[in-house]
Amino acid sequence: MSTGSGRLSLPATLAGWALDTMAQEGTGIGAIHAWAFPASGGAPVFVGVATQGIARTDVAAAFGAARFTNSGYALTITNLDPGKYRLVVYARRSYAATFDTVSGVDIEVEGSSRRRITLDTPSDSETVTGAFTVSGWAVDLTAPSGPGIDVVHVWAFPSGGSAPVFLGAAQYGLERADVAASFGTNDALKSAFRLDVPAMAPGTYQVVAYARSVVSGKFDEVAGHRVIVSTSSTAGLSGARLAGHAARGGSAMNSRLTETPRYQQDRDYRRASRTTDEPRHFDAAPHENPTRLDSAHAGFDAELNPIDDELINTHGSER
Numbered sequence: 001m002s003t004g005s006g007r008l009s010l011p012a013t014l015a016g017w018a019l020d021t022m023a024q025e026g027t028g029i030g031a032i033h034a035w036a037f038p039a040s041g042g043a044p045v046f047v048g049v050a051t052q053g054i055a056r057t058d059v060a061a062a063f064g065a066a067r068f069t070n071s072g073y074a075l076t077i078t079n080l081d082p083g084k085y086r087l088v089v090y091a092r093r094s095y096a097a098t099f100d101t102v103s104g105v106d107i108e109v110e111g112s113s114r115r116r117i118t119l120d121t122p123s124d125s126e127t128v129t130g131a132f133t134v135s136g137w138a139v140d141l142t143a144p145s146g147p148g149i150d151v152v153h154v155w156a157f158p159s160g161g162s163a164p165v166f167l168g169a170a171q172y173g174l175e176r177a178d179v180a181a182s183f184g185t186n187d188a189l190k191s192a193f194r195l196d197v198p199a200m201a202p203g204t205y206q207v208v209a210y211a212r213s214v215v216s217g218k219f220d221e222v223a224g225h226r227v228i229v230s231t232s233s234t235a236g237l238s239g240a241r242l243a244g245h246a247a248r249g250g251s252a253m254n255s256r257l258t259e260t261p262r263y264q265q266d267r268d269y270r271r272a273s274r275t276t277d278e279p280r281h282f283d284a285a286p287h288e289n290p291t292r293l294d295s296a297h298a299g300f301d302a303e304l305n306p307i308d309d310e311l312i313n314t315h316g317s318e319r
Contacts, residue, residue, distance in 0.1 A: 002229075007108045011184050014050070017071040018058045018091040018101060026064070027071045029101070030094040034075055036107075039084035050075040067312040076184065079142070084108045117211045117221040124225040130199045134167065135301045137176050137191045138211035138221055141183060147173075147191040151212040152218065154195050156227075159204040170195035170209070200229045249295075 018050030034047035054072030077087075087107050090099035118140035122128055140148030174192035182188075191215035193209070236270040 006105070007110055009110050010080060010114065011076050013074055013076055014047070014089065015054075015072070015074040015085065016103070017056045017101075018073060018089075019059070019063070019068050019071045020093045020101070021063065023067070023094065026067055026094070028094050029071070029091050030096075031099075032073050032075075033092075033099060034077075034087065034089045036077075036080055036085040038086050039086065039106075045076055045080060047079065047087070048075050065123045078184070079114065080109045081114070082109050083235050102213075115139065115213070115221060117223045119209055119210060119223040119225050121208075121223060122207065122227050125228065126225070127228040127230055129230045132227075133194060133196050133199060134170065134209065135192065135194045135208060136209060136223065137179050138172075138193065138209070138223075139179070139183070139188050139191045140211075140213040140215050140221065140309070141185065141186075141187055141217050143213070146187055146213050146214075147189075147190070148187075149211045149221070150214050151219075152195075153192040153210045153212075154197075155208050155210070156200065157206040157208065162315070165200070167197050167203075168206070202229050202231050204228050228307060 014034055018027065018029045018032060023026065029052065032050040034050060034054060035137035036045045036047050038044070050073040052073045053070045054074055057069055057073040058072050060066055060069040085107050086104055088104040092099045092302060093101060117136065119134070119136040121133055121135045134154050138147070138149045142148065149172060152172050154167040154170055156165040156167055158165070170193040172193045173190045174194060175189055176192040176259055177189065179191050180186055180189040193211075205227050206224050207227045208222060210219035211221040211223060212219045231266060
């Protein structure tokens with residue numbers, strides 16, 4: 001069984017090849033499932049069912065059999081929380097009752113890739129005069145469907161330490177096609193929020209947006225920017241004590257899709273069936289670019305595990 005390791009951000013693509021040399025026709029593989037086993041010892045996470053039939057002429061050439069041409073597979077990884085995992089792919093041979101062909105790789109998922117909030121406007125350290133707009137987007141794609149957020153509240157924290165000001169509940173559910181494209185799902189399409197804020201008293205504030213997750217029921221996604229309000233007419237916003245939110249100030253974030261907030265969530269997991277049988281020829285590799293398939297021969301991205309030319313020449317060995 002081949003091994004490797006790497007850091008990646010989601011969504012990412014798991015890709016490789018699998019075959020059974022005893023098969024009389026085709027690749028001899030009936031199904032491919034992927035599971036992720038947290039290094040912390042938590043319950044395994046079912047990653048999904050891979051798409052099979054991807055052309056791998058290099059594998060067919062290595063084994064000298066045209067029937068192995070379509071031995072490639074791919075699966076987009078979208079549902080893992082940040083942390084370290086053993087990513088394991090199980091293949092079931094066409095005439096086998098169990099998933100007895102196994103390969104794995106160690107990975108580390110960066111950031112809170114499925115739960116994010118970003119503040120687009122005002123930009124960090126921006127100076128505003130009069131009324132201004134707070135806008136951005138927030139998702140919790142661990143929800144069964146939709147963007148996973150139902151409310152976004154916006155607060156302003158004066159730099160002098162006086163009482164925070166509740167600016168209001170933002171309009172949520174506006175469309176952001178770029179966010180949907182980034183996550184690769186229309187569940188993230190209606191994820192944008194907007195709040196028009198009347199003129200505030202001059203001073204420096206930390207303007208913070210709190211998004212409430214439908215999964216946790218808490219305002220546990222936070223993004224904030226420092227905003228300087230210059231001399232202008234004010235609309236007399238009253239101060240209010242912050243209750244039920246995260247620590248004052250939140251976490252400063254910019255408008256890049258790669259920024260991630262702190263998070264807290266619970267999730268139910270399903271357990272994978274394990275096997276100790278000797279695997280057939282198999283390989284797996286995660287890739288940070290969802291549109292990129294694996295390298296030639298062994299199928300591992302060079303950054304995760306150097307290509308091992310010996311693998312394709314050692315038919316009976318387990319790597």
